[in-house]
Amino acid sequence: MKRTLAQLLIVLFAAQTGAALAQQTKPETIIKWRQSAYQVITWNMSRIRNSIEGPVFDREEVIRSANVIATLANSGMGSLYRPDTETGTGWKETRVKPELFKNPQQTGELAGQFSKESTEMLRLASTADVSTLRSQYTKLSRTCRACHDEFKIKE
Amino acid sequence: MKRTLAQLLIVLFAAQTGAALAQQTKPETIIKWRQSAYQVITWNMSRIRNSIEGPVFDREEVIRSANVIATLANSGMGSLYRPDTETGTGWKETRVKPELFKNPQQTGELAGQFSKESTEMLRLASTADVSTLRSQYTKLSRTCRACHDEFKIKE
Numbered sequence: 618m619k620r621t622l623a624q625l626l627i628v629l630f631a632a633q634t635g636a637a638l639a640q641q642t643k644p645e646t647i648i649k650w651r652q653s654a655y656q657v658i659t660w661n662m663s664r665i666r667n668s669i670e671g672p673v674f675d676r677e678e679v680i681r682s683a684n685v686i687a688t689l690a691n692s693g694m695g696s697l698y699r700p701d702t703e704t705g706t707g708w709k710e711t712r713v714k715p716e717l718f719k720n721p722q723q724t725g726e727l728a729g730q731f732s733k734e735s736t737e738m739l740r741l742a743s744t745a746d747v748s749t750l751r752s753q754y755t756k757l758s759r760t761c762r763a764c765h766d767e768f769k770i771k772e
Numbered sequence: 773m774k775r776t777l778a779q780l781l782i783v784l785f786a787a788q789t790g791a792a793l794a795q796q797t798k799p800e801t802i803i804k805w806r807q808s809a810y811q812v813i814t815w816n817m818s819r820i821r822n823s824i825e826g827p828v829f830d831r832e833e834v835i836r837s838a839n840v841i842a843t844l845a846n847s848g849m850g851s852l853y854r855p856d857t858e859t860g861t862g863w864k865e866t867r868v869k870p871e872l873f874k875n876p877q878q879t880g881e882l883a884g885q886f887s888k889e890s891t892e893m894l895r896l897a898s899t900a901d902v903s904t905l906r907s908q909y910t911k912l913s914r915t916c917r918a919c920h921d922e923f924k925i926k927e
Contacts, residue, residue, distance in 0.1 A: 642818065650815040656808035657844070660852075663797065681847045688843040689812070692836045697815075708863040 644699070648707030651697040654689055661685045662758070665738075669750050679750060680742040686757075687739040690732045698724075717768040727767065731760040799854070803862030806852040809844055816840045817913070820893075824905050834905060835897040841912075842894040845887045853879075872923040882922065886915040 661682035668675040668682070703718050705711055717724055734757040741753050816837035823830040823837070858873050860866055872879055889912040896908050 650811055653808035653811035653815070656805055657812050660805040660808070661847075678848070684843050685847050688839050692816075692840050693833070 644702045644705045645707055647697055647699055647702045648705050648711050650707070651694070651702070652707045652709070652711070654694055654697065658686055658689060658761075662754075662761075665750075665754055669747055669754060674747050676742070680739075683735070683739040683742040687732075687735040690728075690735040695724075695728065712770040712772070714768045714770055723767065727760070727764040730763065731757075734760045799857045799860045800862055802852055802854055802857045803860050803866050805862070806849070806857070807862045807864070807866070809849055809852065813841055813844060813916075817909075817916075820905075820909055824902055824909060829902050831897070835894075838890070838894040838897040842887075842890040845883075845890040850879075850883065867925040867927070869923045869925055878922065882915070882919040885918065886912075889915045 664682040665679050665686075668678040698713070698717065700718060702711065703713065703715055734753070738750075738753050738757050741749060745753070819837040820834050820841075823833040853868070853872065855873060857866065858868065858870055889908070893905075893908050893912050896904060900908070
């Protein structure tokens with residue numbers, strides 16, 4: 618395909634505009650999204666817990682909630698830890714420790730555990746009995762806590 | 773199965789505790805979860821937009837993001853509009869209009885449109901060309917706006 622100079626300039630301009638769009642998200646916005654993603658996980662952990670510990674076992678609720686958590690865990694949340702978001706205020710001041718950004722291997726391993734156990738929670742949700750779901754819920758909670766212990770500033 | 777009175781009392785107590793657990797979530801927490809869920813949707817709408825309008829089309833990013841949005845849209849977010857959350861402060865004061873709680877039929881229709889178009893976005897994400905994805909993105913955005921126009925207080 619042969620392009621005129623004008624067409625090439627338009628393509629170049631569009632490319633730069635696109636890159637600028639992707640880059641222009643403010644650090645504060647990224648931190649807010651990150652804090653929001655963890656609140657959504659908390660909401661759905663709480664729904665699972667109510668469903669498996671409450672008086673009425675609600676399998677559909679477990680499936681829906683496990684689906685939200687597993688989908689988020691496998692959605693590329695790592696992109697919410699952009700290097701310029703080590704400090705800053707989203708909904709509130711971030712509680713991430715700077716160590717998270719300095720230990721990509723350990724961070725990756727902890728994120729991988731969260732992804733693995735949330736995917737397993739979702740797999741079990743459709744068929745497993747309540748006691749299996751309870752024990753998987755415990756395993757999943759531990760992957761949250763493992764990362765908090767390493768990389769989240771205590772309140 | 774025959775139960776002693778003591779066993780029955782334990783069952784009754786457990787049932788009440790379970791119900792109490794489910795009920796004890798504070799309105800402020802529910803509002804915070806609700807605000808967080810919409811921020812997560814905004815994050816993922818932004819990822820789709822960057823992927824289909826930026827210089828490099830990133831199909832995997834569209835799939836991951838569309839999956840988050842569709843999963844949330846079909847996760848039972850209606851439970852985050854508990855009657856006692858008509859006013860209150862989560863991360864910030866809620867901007868929901870009281871009309872949302874008074875028009876379950878209209879609310880249900882708008883939520884249904886959001887669910888339908890986000891599910892279609894996810895279905896198209898794996899195979900459709902960029903221009904089809906752009907037009908589906910526009911349809912999906914309109915379902916967000918339709919609900920905001922009716923039920924969200926302008927800033």
